[in-house]
Amino acid sequence: xxxxxxxxxxxxxxxxxxxxxxxxEYASHDLEFWCMAPPQAVDEITITSVTGQVIHGQYVxxxxxxxxxxxxxxxxxxxxxxxxxxxxxxxxxxxTALGGFSSIIFENFSLDKLxxxxxxxxxxxxxxxxNTHTAYILCQQVEQGAVRYGIDPAKATVAVVGATGDIxxxxxxxxxxxxxxxxxxxxxxxxxxxxxxxxxxGTGRILPVEEALPKxxxxxxxxxMNQGMAIDPAGLRTPCLLIDGGYPKNMAGTLQRPGIHILxxxxxEHSLDIDWQIMSFLNVPNPARQFFACFAESMLLxxxxxxxxxxxxxxxxxxxxxxQIGSLSKKHGFRPLLEPSQRSGELVHG
Amino acid sequence: MxxxxxxxxALDYRSDTYRDAYSRINxxxxxxxxxxxxxxxxxxxxxxxxxxxxxxxxxxENRHFKGFQSCARNLEVTPDDPFARAYFEQLDxxxxxxxxxxxxxxCMVIQALIIECFAIAAYNVYIPVADAFARKVTExxxxxxxTHLNFGQQWLKExxxxxxxxxxxxxxxxxxIVWRMLNAVEADTEVxxxxxxxxxxxFMIAYGEALGDIGxxxxxxxxxxxxxxxxAPRQ
Ligand SMILES: NC(=O)C1=CN([C@@H]2O[C@H](COP(=O)(O)OP(=O)(O)OC[C@H]3O[C@@H](n4cnc5c(N)ncnc54)[C@H](OP(=O)(O)O)[C@@H]3O)[C@@H](O)[C@H]2O)C=CC1
Ligand SMILES: [Fe+2]
Ligand SMILES: [Fe+2]
Numbered sequence: 005x006x007x008x009x010x011x012x013x014x015x016x017x018x019x020x021x022x023x024x025x026x027x028x029e030y031a032s033h034d035l036e037f038w039c040m041a042p043p044q045a046v047d048e049i050t051i052t053s054v055t056g057q058v059i060h061g062q063y064v065x066x067x068x069x070x071x072x073x074x075x076x077x078x079x080x081x082x083x084x085x086x087x088x089x090x091x092x093x094x095x096x097x098x099x100t101a102l103g104g105f106s107s108i109i110f111e112n113f114s115l116d117k118l119x120x121x122x123x124x125x126x127x128x129x130x131x132x133x134x135n136t137h138t139a140y141i142l143c144q145q146v147e148q149g150a151v152r153y154g155i156d157p158a159k160a161t162v163a164v165v166g167a168t169g170d171i172x173x174x175x176x177x178x179x180x181x182x183x184x185x186x187x188x189x190x191x192x193x194x195x196x197x198x199x200x201x202x203x204x205x206g207t208g209r210i211l212p213v214e215e216a217l218p219k220x221x222x223x224x225x226x227x228x229m230n231q232g233m234a235i236d237p238a239g240l241r242t243p244c245l246l247i248d249g250g251y252p253k254n255m256a257g258t259l260q261r262p263g264i265h266i267l268x269x270x271x272x273e274h275s276l277d278i279d280w281q282i283m284s285f286l287n288v289p290n291p292a293r294q295f296f297a298c299f300a301e302s303m304l305l306x307x308x309x310x311x312x313x314x315x316x317x318x319x320x321x322x323x324x325x326x327x328q329i330g331s332l333s334k335k336h337g338f339r340p341l342l343e344p345s346q347r348s349g350e351l352v353h354g
Numbered sequence: 355m356x357x358x359x360x361x362x363x364a365l366d367y368r369s370d371t372y373r374d375a376y377s378r379i380n381x382x383x384x385x386x387x388x389x390x391x392x393x394x395x396x397x398x399x400x401x402x403x404x405x406x407x408x409x410x411x412x413x414x415e416n417r418h419f420k421g422f423q424s425c426a427r428n429l430e431v432t433p434d435d436p437f438a439r440a441y442f443e444q445l446d447x448x449x450x451x452x453x454x455x456x457x458x459x460x461c462m463v464i465q466a467l468i469i470e471c472f473a474i475a476a477y478n479v480y481i482p483v484a485d486a487f488a489r490k491v492t493e494x495x496x497x498x499x500x501t502h503l504n505f506g507q508q509w510l511k512e513x514x515x516x517x518x519x520x521x522x523x524x525x526x527x528x529x530x531i532v533w534r535m536l537n538a539v540e541a542d543t544e545v546x547x548x549x550x551x552x553x554x555x556x557f558m559i560a561y562g563e564a565l566g567d568i569g570x571x572x573x574x575x576x577x578x579x580x581x582x583x584x585x586a587p588r589q
Contacts, residue, residue, distance in 0.1 A: 026573075029580040037584050040554040042562060044576060083552060087559060122478055122556070123500070 006061035006306035007092040007100030008049075008299045009085070010282070011068040013252040014231070018069055021285045039080045041067040043088040045095070050279040051303055054337035059306045062097060063282045064088050066106060070230040070252055073105075078113060085109045090121040093130055098311045100131050101302035104251040107133035107170070108228050111318050129312045132305060134298025136315040137333060138249065138270040139174035140326040141297040142224055144340035145247050145267050146175075147183055152342055153245050153265045155221050163189035163220035165213055165254060166227030168197040171270070174321035175224055180205050181323045189216040192227070223247065225254035225269060232256030237264050248347070251296070258347045266348035268341055270297045275337035287346055294341055304332045365547060367485045373431045375545035380426045381433035382539065384419060385442050386473060389449075390502075391415035393465040396453050400461065404509075411502055418495045425488040441538070445469075445531050452524075459510070459520035464528055466506020467564055472532055474499045475556035476548070483547040507564045514569035521568070522578065530582030532557075554583070 012018040015035055022030035025046075030037065047063040068084035085106050092100045102110060109115070110133075119126040150157045162179055166172040167190040179185055188208040192198055198210045217223065218239050225248040232253045240246075242263030248255050249269025259266060274293045283291035305314055314329070315321065366372060394412035398405040426433050445464065452460035477496045481489055510517055533554075540550045558579045565575045 027576055029577065029584060033584040036551075039551045040558070040583065041580075042555050042558040044562075044572065046572065079549065080551060083555060087555065091559075122559075 005095075005097050006049075006059060006302045007095075007097040008061060008063045008103060008302060009043075009066050009088045009092065009100055009106050010063060010103040010299075011066050011070075011084075011105060012285075013070065015069055015071055018067075024285065035069065035071055035075070038067050038069055039072065039077060043067060043084065043091045045091065047280055047282045049282075051274070052276050053307055053335075054275050055307075055335065057307055057336075059303065061303065061306065062092070062095065063280070064091055064100075068105060068109070070105060073109075074230045081109050082113050082115060082118070086115060086118060086121050086126070089126050089131065090124055093124060093126060098130065099302055099305045101134040101298050102131055103134065103296060103298050105228065107135065107298075111170070128316065131316075132301055132313050133170065133315040134296075134301035135170045135174065136321050136325050137301035137304065137329045138297040139171045139178065139321055140330040140333065141272055141300075141338075141340045142171065142175050142226065142247060142249050142270050143178045143183065143326070144330070145269060145342065146179065146185075146222055146224060146245075148340060148342055149245050149247065149265070149267055150222060153243055155243055155245055158184050158186060160185050160221040161187040161189060161219055162222040162224065163191055163211075163216040164224045164226065165191040165216070166225070166250075167208070168192040168194065168201050168319075169226060169228065170315075170318040170321065171226045171249065172224075173201055173319050174326060175226065176201065176205055176208065177321070177323050178326055180207055185222075189220060191216045220244065225250050227254050229254050235259060237261035240264060248345070253347070255347065258349050260349040264348065266345040267343075268294075268345045268347075271295065271341040272297050272300050272333070272338040273341045273343075274300075275339070289343060289346065294343075300333065300338050301329060304329065304336060304338075307336050308332060365483060365485075367429055371545055373429055375542040376426070376429060376431045377434045378437050378542050379539065379546060380422060380431060381435055381438035382441055383422050383476075384426075384433055385435070385438035386469065387415050387419040387422060389442060389446055390465060390469060390473075391419065393449060393461070393469075396449075397458075397461060397465065400453065400456065400458055407505065411505065414498050414502070418498065421491040421495060425491055428487045429485065441535065445528060445535070448528055448531075457520070459517045460524040462506045462510055463521055463524035466502060466509070467561065468525075468528055468532060470499050470503040470506065471557050471561040471564065474503065474560045475553045478556050479548045479552045480546070503560065503564055507567055511568045518569070521565075525578050526581055529579075533583055 012021055019031050043064050043066050045062045045064050049061040052058050066084045066088035068081055072081045150160060162185050164172050164175055167176055179188055190198055190201060190208045190210045191213050202208045202210060221241055222245045227250060229250060232255050234256050237259045245265045247267045247269040271294055277292040283295050288294040391412050394408050398408035449461060449464045474496060477492050481492050484492055536550055543550055562575045562579045565578060
């Protein structure tokens with residue numbers, strides 16, 4: 005069985021979901037309540053591969069909310085993730101994806117030193133960050149999205165916001181190594197890590213975000229922001245392809261301007277309907293088929309019986325591993341989501 | 355960017371502030387163990403078929419009591435017994451009343467589920483911030499408490515259909531008392547560097563698991579274990 009550990013994007017989102025599910029206690033109370041709430045296995049999942057294989061999984065809501073980080077409640081955030089991990093391990097789940105911020109919290113707060121949770125010791129082999137598949141899918145969205153929206157990759161300047169992150173650095177490696185783009189712009193805050201990345205890649209121009217955006221034909225957003233930033237579409241090129249892979253999203257609100265195209269980054273579309281309920285709470289046009297690439301990685305590992313931490317740590321994702329997970333992704337029927345995001349106000353056809 | 359969580363300021367177990375808070379917290383722990391001992395003996399009378407097993411649990415609680423007494427002596431603390439007795443009055447009153455009425459289900463819920471989970475949560479949160487002596491004692495105690503929880507769980511599970519409503523009622527009546535009790539000692543637990551939030555979460559994990567095993571659905575568990583949580587007044 006596979007597992008998915010996830011969280012919602014902010015308190016009001018969490019309250020809305022709780023209300024929709026009929027949990028009044030959770031729906032009408034403030035952050036304090038979520039700070040005390042234990043993880044819950046709230047959904048059972050059945051997914052069929054195009055190969056015909058059928059697997060089962062569980063979704064565990066960690067009750068983590070990004071406001072906990074914004075308010076400096078680090079111990080709370082750490083507890084949510086550790087308790088969610090303990091829950092899936094106790095249930096004997098073989099491989100679980102740490103979705104969204106869960107892997108970031110694990111990494112930033114060195115949870116590998118805190119694996120003793122009450123009466124169990126967490127086994128990291130039972131978990132994956134899901135970042136290899138996410139990075140792969142983002143790169144497919146760049147390459148295929150460019151073609152779809154009339155951007156010639158060979159002439160394209162691509163900005164990666166969050167370039168030094170686990171996913172961001174992997175995207176940079178692939179774009180440098182495998183995609184024939186014109187120029188790569190590296191955007192993040194820490195200068196030292198940017199320098200190291202630039203050295204490793206042997207290419208890439210370091211720029212702050214406000215300077216990178218007007219120069220970019222394609223922007224891959226994959227920074228770990230507690231909340232999105234406001235972007236003025238007037239300052240962007242046209243055509244411009246914005247691929248927002250942040251969770252919560254890196255770009256706040258909707259952006260409407262002819263020639264601006266937005267994709268929900270790091271999302272896949274399956275070839276078959278999936279039996280679950282959780283995705284109907286996230287703003288995707290077709291929740292039966294569209295979902296996060298990091299979750300998909302856990303499913304791929306389960307399909308293939310690869311029960312180990314395929315994606316782990318930060319900055320270890322290689323182009324080879326991305327190609328490997330990419331071929332498994334295609335094998336089982338996943339495709340990068342290329343439909344315009346609802347954030348763009350573009351009409352979604354059919 | 356690697357950011358470690360703010361490390362706990364070094365705890366001075368000998369400071370007046372710490373020992374003052376400890377005099378109340380330790381007293382509460384002692385009172386809890388003392389009442390648990392008495393409650394299991396009461397349950398042994400109510401359930402003669404299980405008397406052997408229940409008397410063993412009572413004996414374990416007595417050992418816990420002595421263990422925690424030595425923790426107080428180790429820190430040269432005198433537990434505040436009157437405070438602790440008053441602290442447990444309402445919860446204990448409900449147990450005694452249920453026992454007098456022969457209401458086994460309520461007795462089981464109060465002692466074998468609620469009090470055990472409360473103890474498990476508090477001890478789990480205490481262990482990482484306890485002095486070395488108390489840590490060893492508490493680690494041993496927690497192991498026992500899990501078996502106590504298991505006893506009540508099994509008993510209720512075997513009779514789920516008949517006792518279901520009784521569990522719901524006992525839960526509704528007594529869980530809010532636990533939240534109030536936790537709020538009442540928040541200042542003292544903070545001195546001991548025990549996070550109230552963490553205690554509640556740990557409680558809900560143990561309690562939720564037990565309720566789920568007994569036969570309640572996930573939806574029921576979520577509703578039951580959160581009962582009265584948000585309305586408990588905060589300091
Ligand atoms: N769609 C999906 O399936 C998935 C999405 N995600 C999302 O992807 C994002 C990144 O995840 P991951 O790679 O694991 O995270 P990491 O922590 O490894 O990397 C985050 C990166 O963002 C940078 N960053 C943070 N804040 C800013 C800012 N304000 N401006 C510019 N750069 C910033 C960091 O560098 P610096 O601190 O130097 O600025 C770092 O390079 C998260 O939002 C996460 O939720 C994660 C997994 C799956
Ligand atoms: Fe005890
Ligand atoms: Fe006990």
